[in-house]
Amino acid sequence: MKRLMTSKGLFGGTTLAVLAILVLLPLVLPSATLATEIVIFAMAALACNLLLGYGGLLSFGQGLFFGAGSYLSALAMIHGGVGLVTALVIAIVAGAVIATFVGMLSIRRTGIYFVMLTLAFSQTGYFLAYTLSKWTGGDNGLLDVPRPAFALFGFDLVDLKGAHAYYVFVALIFLGVYVGARRVIDSPFGSTLVAIRENESRASAVGFDTRHFKMLAFTLSGAVTALAGALYGMLINYVPLDNIAMAMSENIVIMTVIGGTGSLLGSLLGAGTLVLMGEILSSIWPRWPLVLGVLLILIVVFLRGGLWGGVESLIGRMTRKDEA
Amino acid sequence: MLNLYLFQILNGLGLGMIYFLISVGLTIIFGLLNFVNFAHGAFFMIGCYLCYALLQVTGQFWLALVLGPLIVGALAWGAEKVLIRRIYHLPHTFHILVTVGVALILQETAVIVWGPVGKSIPIPDALQGVVLMGKFAYPKYRLFLILFSAVIGFLLWLLLERTRFGALVRAGSESTEMVSLLGTNIYKLFSLTFALGVGLAGLAGVLSGPIRGAQPFMGPEVLGIAFVVVVIGGMGSFSGALVGGLLIGLVQSLMTTIWPEGASLMIYGAMAAVILLRPYGLFGRA
Numbered sequence: 001m002k003r004l005m006t007s008k009g010l011f012g013g014t015t016l017a018v019l020a021i022l023v024l025l026p027l028v029l030p031s032a033t034l035a036t037e038i039v040i041f042a043m044a045a046l047a048c049n050l051l052l053g054y055g056g057l058l059s060f061g062q063g064l065f066f067g068a069g070s071y072l073s074a075l076a077m078i079h080g081g082v083g084l085v086t087a088l089v090i091a092i093v094a095g096a097v098i099a100t101f102v103g104m105l106s107i108r109r110t111g112i113y114f115v116m117l118t119l120a121f122s123q124t125g126y127f128l129a130y131t132l133s134k135w136t137g138g139d140n141g142l143l144d145v146p147r148p149a150f151a152l153f154g155f156d157l158v159d160l161k162g163a164h165a166y167y168v169f170v171a172l173i174f175l176g177v178y179v180g181a182r183r184v185i186d187s188p189f190g191s192t193l194v195a196i197r198e199n200e201s202r203a204s205a206v207g208f209d210t211r212h213f214k215m216l217a218f219t220l221s222g223a224v225t226a227l228a229g230a231l232y233g234m235l236i237n238y239v240p241l242d243n244i245a246m247a248m249s250e251n252i253v254i255m256t257v258i259g260g261t262g263s264l265l266g267s268l269l270g271a272g273t274l275v276l277m278g279e280i281l282s283s284i285w286p287r288w289p290l291v292l293g294v295l296l297i298l299i300v301v302f303l304r305g306g307l308w309g310g311v312e313s314l315i316g317r318m319t320r321k322d323e324a
Numbered sequence: 325m326l327n328l329y330l331f332q333i334l335n336g337l338g339l340g341m342i343y344f345l346i347s348v349g350l351t352i353i354f355g356l357l358n359f360v361n362f363a364h365g366a367f368f369m370i371g372c373y374l375c376y377a378l379l380q381v382t383g384q385f386w387l388a389l390v391l392g393p394l395i396v397g398a399l400a401w402g403a404e405k406v407l408i409r410r411i412y413h414l415p416h417t418f419h420i421l422v423t424v425g426v427a428l429i430l431q432e433t434a435v436i437v438w439g440p441v442g443k444s445i446p447i448p449d450a451l452q453g454v455v456l457m458g459k460f461a462y463p464k465y466r467l468f469l470i471l472f473s474a475v476i477g478f479l480l481w482l483l484l485e486r487t488r489f490g491a492l493v494r495a496g497s498e499s500t501e502m503v504s505l506l507g508t509n510i511y512k513l514f515s516l517t518f519a520l521g522v523g524l525a526g527l528a529g530v531l532s533g534p535i536r537g538a539q540p541f542m543g544p545e546v547l548g549i550a551f552v553v554v555v556i557g558g559m560g561s562f563s564g565a566l567v568g569g570l571l572i573g574l575v576q577s578l579m580t581t582i583w584p585e586g587a588s589l590m591i592y593g594a595m596a597a598v599i600l601l602r603p604y605g606l607f608g609r610a
Binding site for chain 2: 108115128130131245247250257300301304
């Protein structure tokens with residue numbers, strides 16, 4: 001048990017904090033649906049954070065994986081009649097495959113070219129979804145996406161129709177992803193990623209195949225993002241074209257950075273902030289993205305570590321006062 | 325049939341020149357300032373709306389053509405002085421976030437001022453109708469667009485290659501520090517270059533206004549296309565932006581006759597093909 005509590009253990013570090021937040025979210029928020037939305041986007045932000053915070057790779061094409069996950073899982077359920085688990089697995093595999101393909105073409109380039117390539121490829125996905133309107137519904141979106149019961153070996157185990165039941169299901173998946181992501185980061189693979197972020201040529205000189213590591217991280221990130229996309233489609237029973245638009249990629253990056261890169265807990269914070277801001281402000285003023293624009297600028301100018309960085313330095317300042 | 329293709333090729337040239345003007349601005353800014361402007365598409369959109377607004381107020385397209393880019397450039401100049409200048413020293417991620425913020429502000433401001441529904445912009449009287457070349461008829465405005473942007477492109481080339489300002493921009497792209505040490509006020513040069521690059525996007529916006537109108541949410545799509553051009557042609561390259569822009573314009577225009585729904589898709593297909601064959605773009609160096 002003691003080993004489990006250490007920072008590298010299963011419940012160590014920030015995992016307990018995440019567990020507490022996951023339990024509190026539906027209690028504090030007015031609806032379980034809103035809580036589910038936050039957790040789903042936190043998953044997408046976490047996948048982006050894995051790339052940006054640890055690998056130093058800014059992907060502006062995460063919307064491609066998110067959208068592909070929602071479209072493909074929904075299509076498999078609607079036309080293939082597959083169940084929940086199969087649909088999610090399809091999304092994960094599709095996300096990984098697409099990310100591998102995009103990664104192969106983008107990771108050769110570094111820095112700003114990488115950002116531009118990922119953005120351009122996500123636009124490819126957008127126009128593909130727009131063009132294949134027979135399948136995707138084009139501008140109208142894909143309607144009547146089911147949310148099947150959680151079933152194993154043909155037996156329906158848990159019905160997820162209720163908002164709270166679905167929240168618990170999504171929260172458990174998030175917890176699994178979070179713990180998995182922590183394991184990845186604490187593994188030698190994670191340390192190598194950080195080494196690449198800090199100094200790619202040095203990591204390469206030491207003998208690491210840096211492209212191989214970056215590809216793996218990209219594939220992993222694509223798979224998790226697609227899973228989030230699939231869960232989102234089931235949440236709102238609908239796949240809007242917006243799911244694969246540039247604004248989606250933009251939002252995922254914004255959540256990641258607002259929350260703070262390099263801390264997985266920050267992703268939950270960032271997703272919560274953006275989703276709640278949208279929820280509250282959009283009912284008051286439809287032009288709320290203007291506020292978001294101002295906020296982004298202020299964060300870069302004044303709070304470069306993101307919200308989590310701000311919290312950390314605040315805690316640091318308070319504890320230092322205690323010592324003195 | 326042949327005429328149809330000629331028609332589409334000319335359309336593609338016009339479209340390509342618009343893409344060139346957008347991308348060359350992006351490229352000049354990146355070359356000198358090592359700064360990525362994600363608000364470039366939004367400034368293009370403001371150019372479109374200025375074309376609409378100035379036509380409404382003055383009724384003079386020529387005035388819009390001169391004033392529009394100047395206003396967009398002045399906006400950029402102000403933004404550079406107040407904000408952009410403070411973040412040059414930060415990594416690219418922060419450049420992107422700040423300019424995404426600027427793009428959101430511009431986009432929402434456009435909705436507040438002009439409404440969420442797009443505006444169509446009339447073709448100026450003097451350029452209405454068609455030009456007859458034997459049996460072949462081509463719209464006057466589109467022909468004007470090709471010729472005018474070619475002239476602008478040539479003037480820009482002269483500016484960059486034959487003037488002191490251009491020499492400083494090119495030297496600064498190689499080594500900002502050295503130019504600064506040799507006694508040039510590098511910040512003034514940065515402001516001017518940023519204003520010039522963004523002003524070119526504004527000019528492209530004004531020019532494309534009478535063809536595709538103005539919509540508040542057109543920024544991201546335009547930014548995506550500019551990135552494709554730059555990825556194909558290579559960042560910081562004038563000729564790369566020209567060839568990339570024309571290539572993409574022609575692909576899009578020719579595909580419109582073959583597969584209208586997929587025309588936009590094919591832009592990105594063309595990019596993937598180029599990247600597959602030449603990972604560093606057509607003119608890029610490893």
